Amino acid sequence: MLKLTGISAKTGRKLALLAAVSLLAACSGSAPPPAKKHDFTIGWSIYAGWMPWPYAQQAGIVKKWADKYGIDIKVVQVNDYVESVNQYTAGKFDGVTVANMDALTIPAAGGKDTSAIIIGDYSNGNDGVLLKGADNLAAIKGRQVYLAELSVSHYLLARALEKAGLSFADVKTTNTSDADIVGAFASPQVNAAVAWNPQLSVMRGQAGVKQVFSSADVPGEILDLLVVDTATLKANPDFGKALAGIWYETMAVMQRQDAQGKAARAAMAKLAGASPETFDSQLTTTYLYTDPKAAVAATTSPALVTTMTRVRDFSYSKGLFKGAASADAVGMAFPNGKTLGDAAHVTLRFDESFMKMAADGKL
Incomplete structure (x- = not known):
């Protein structure tokens, strides 16, 4: 997984854990859900599977879908990957591009209720x-x-x-x-x-x-996601609809093999600071879920529960659930009512509903 950071991974992880501990204390009470809002921000960092987001903003796809739902969405780059997740965890962003392990160990372990609404890809050799x-x-x-x-x-x-x-x-x-x-x-x-x-x-x-x-x-185990704040999503479901629309329209453009698709991929390469050839090479080791039906299938598959069990057990073994008595301390919810860990304290949710809307043509 490609990440560009300006601080060491060790330092970034320490900051992430400190943020997680602070948020766990701050989120121990029950706070009212956010009200409906108009302006939203998504944080992203450079990685082949996440370059569709800044391209979509540059190409006007973000504005098109935001306008459809009467909202405004800004896609903001953070050069440091861990810092982008920290900023989301601290509430600066409404959503962020993140790997499944980091979604679990930073915001979710810190008590920030987070929903993965788009499974964008998995690392297939990256x-x-x-x-x-x-x-x-x-x-x-x-x-x-x-x-x-x-x-x-x-x-x-x-x-x-x-x-x-x-x-x-x-x-x-x-x-x-x-x-x-x-x-x-x-x-x-x-x-x-x-x-x-x-x-x-x-x-x-x-x-x-x-x-x-x-x-x-180990295909399908290192997943790259778009996650959003669950309370914000519940209060503003059109935000989720717009994001799904943006993603799948951009997927349709970038997978084209004509001049339009080539130009889109070249634009993504430029945004990533890479040559078109290098970027295309990275895409060959990135399994993109370009079809929303495939993404829904991946989200509802028992294999996802197996993967997240491995990820959470590893994370707990390395002390990434600060102060937790067991790997079950952080609850995760999956489609079809399946829960992993503490069902009374679910802070990471895999929500297929917006991808399914895209698959069903209901956005």
Whole structure:
């Protein structure tokens, strides 16, 4: 998963946890739901699967759907991914683009009731485990692995070790920010790393480097979402309708293979600071849910519950549910009435209703 941050992942995660703890205390009482409003903001950061949002604003698609529902939506870039999620958690944004693990461990664990209303994609090779001088995963045993700790890279390493019959006891990890990991991996002393694109592709191009595991080996587990504040959504359902309309119209444009589709993807590449060729390459390892029916199916599938169980168990094991007595402390709700964890304290909801409206042509 591609993220650009101006602070280290470790520092960002500490800030996230502090925000989570503060919000848990602040949200312990019952607050009235927000009133209907006119102006909304969505925060985003650079990642191949999230570039449709700024493009949609640039192309007038955001305005078109916002006007349809008589509201105003602004799509705001935050260069630091973790900070974008922190700002959403603190109430600066009404919604944010975020990975499933981070939606759980930052806003949801902090007590902010959050709804995932669009499953946009899953990483299908955008995250990978790299080794020098070896071409099999088993060779990772005993190595020092450089990665952004407590991020999706850490989760991917856990899944890789599990697949290889190993555990964290078999490796050591060194926390490295995404801004520093390319340079660190270039050192002869560093022979193992986990990274996301675009850093991953740069590191993989070094002599003697092999990718021995990737998110393509655990498809559907590293999900990229658009989440919104649940109370705001309940008070303003047209906000959710407009966002679904924006997303799927943009999907229809960017997947076209004619001049219009090519121009849209080139515009997204420019917004991401990449060449069209590089951006198209990143899209090949990003499984976009361009069809709302497929997105609804993914959201209602039992596989999502299985994935989120793995994610929450990993997160709890790494201390990301600050002060929690068990992994069940943070409740999650899924379609069809399924709940994971504490049903009395649900703060992460997978809501398929707006994607279904798009699928049914009812937006």
